[in-house]
Amino acid sequence: MDQVRRREFQEKALPLVDELFGAALRMSRNPQAAEDLVAEAFAKAWKSLDQFQPGTNMRAWLYRILTNAYINTYRKKHREPEKVSVDAYEKMDDFHLFNRLSSEAGGVAPDPVQTVVDRLTDEDFRKALDGLAEEYRTAVVLYDLQGLSYQEVADSLEVPIGTVRSRLSRGRKILQKSLWRHARDAGLVPAGAPGA
Amino acid sequence: MDDDLLGLIYELLNHRDLSVEQEKLVVEELELHGCCADRIDFERRVLSRFREAALRGGECPKNLRTKIQALLGDI
Numbered sequence: 001m002d003q004v005r006r007r008e009f010q011e012k013a014l015p016l017v018d019e020l021f022g023a024a025l026r027m028s029r030n031p032q033a034a035e036d037l038v039a040e041a042f043a044k045a046w047k048s049l050d051q052f053q054p055g056t057n058m059r060a061w062l063y064r065i066l067t068n069a070y071i072n073t074y075r076k077k078h079r080e081p082e083k084v085s086v087d088a089y090e091k092m093d094d095f096h097l098f099n100r101l102s103s104e105a106g107g108v109a110p111d112p113v114q115t116v117v118d119r120l121t122d123e124d125f126r127k128a129l130d131g132l133a134e135e136y137r138t139a140v141v142l143y144d145l146q147g148l149s150y151q152e153v154a155d156s157l158e159v160p161i162g163t164v165r166s167r168l169s170r171g172r173k174i175l176q177k178s179l180w181r182h183a184r185d186a187g188l189v190p191a192g193a194p195g196a
Numbered sequence: 197m198d199d200d201l202l203g204l205i206y207e208l209l210n211h212r213d214l215s216v217e218q219e220k221l222v223v224e225e226l227e228l229h230g231c232c233a234d235r236i237d238f239e240r241r242v243l244s245r246f247r248e249a250a251l252r253g254g255e256c257p258k259n260l261r262t263k264i265q266a267l268l269g270d271i
Contacts (some may be wrong), residue, residue, distance in 0.1 A: 017261045022254035035260055042264045095202065098238050117241050125249035144206065144243060147251050169200045179242070 005049050012058045013045065019146065020066055026141045027070050029130050040073070041066040060152040063142065067156040070138075097176035104189060116188045122177065124186065128178035136171030139164055144172075201229055205239045 017038060024034035024041075045052070045065050052061055101116055129137060142150070142153045154161045183189050207214050214222065214266050226236070 014261060014265070017264060018256040021260060025254045026250055031220060031257075035257060038260065039264055039267060043267055073254050095239075096237060097242065098235055117238070117245060118247065122245075122249035122252050125246050126253045129246065129250065134204075141218040141250075144210075145247055147210070165200070168206070169203050172202055172206070175246075176242075188213060 005052065005054060008054055008058070009046065009049055009052075013042070013062060016040075016062060017061060020062060023063070023141055023146050024066060024070065026129060026145065027067075027134075037066060037069050037073075040069045044069065057152075060148065060155070063146065063152065064156045067138065067142065067157075071157075072122050089107075097180050098175060098188055100121050100180050101183070110159060116183050117179075120182060120186065124179065124182040128182060131178055132171055132174055134164050136174060139167035140171040140175070143168055161163070201226065201231060202239070206243065209240050209243055212263065221245070225263055 018095050020038050020041065021034055024037040026029060028034050028037060041062060045062055052058065129140070133139065138157065139153060142148045142156060144152070148156065150161045153164045157164065180189075204226060208219065208222050208226075
């Protein structure tokens with residue numbers, strides 16, 4: 001392996017350990033699995049460094065390897081049920097949370113942004129994300145949280161861009177529904193407000 | 197341009213995958229559907245909270261980088 005590639009890998013890949021761990025943790029929902037996935041991704045990347053084109057996007061390349069490792073090793077062992085049906089998603093509008101807070105939490109929350117979203121805890125947000133079915137969660141983690149482009153997410157998941165868009169759309173709507181439920185359970189909206 | 201308004205807002209918030217011209221079109225499309233600034237701000241806050249929560253709940257073990265460096269040395 002030539003020294004240029006080794007040096008580029010050391011300089012560009014190692015600083016990404018933290019963020020790759022964060023992505024792996026949100027995908028796998030398990031700290032030990034996340035640690036294993038990141039180590040596996042780095043080992044695979046290092047071994048196949050001759051396939052990396054110097055000067056291209058190493059971050060996107062590493063995410064692709066990480067996601068691939070997750071799909072091939074972890075996901076297959078941990079099949080999970082769909083937590084929210086597609087029917088439920090189809091009935092939801094684009095601004096589920098905003099609309100519900102505006103119409104049903106008005107007395108409590110004249111400004112839904114300040115009074116409800118800010119009062120939800122980090123744990124509420126993480127639980128909402130962790131509760132997403134895997135295919136939606138992975139797309140949301142890669143695009144919304146980690147900042148990959150549509151094309152990079154599509155390459156990582158080995159699906160067309162249209163599928164990425166569709167998974168993001170459904171995932172975000174399900175997240176909004178979940179946040180509404182957390183707000184209601186935490187008493188941030190009137191107890192009589194109907195469930196999501 | 198698709199009709200996923202929430203998706204359009206997220207593209208706008210992320211400033212990715214959009215050229216300046218496309219961004220103008222997105223804003224026009226959102227305005228056409230009555231998506232005013234407060235709605236966009238709301239989604240911005242929600243997205244920001246998700247990112248903050250993920251970041252705070254996902255601290256990388258301090259020794260992972262050392263472990264990886266050792267692993268690469270062994271390969």
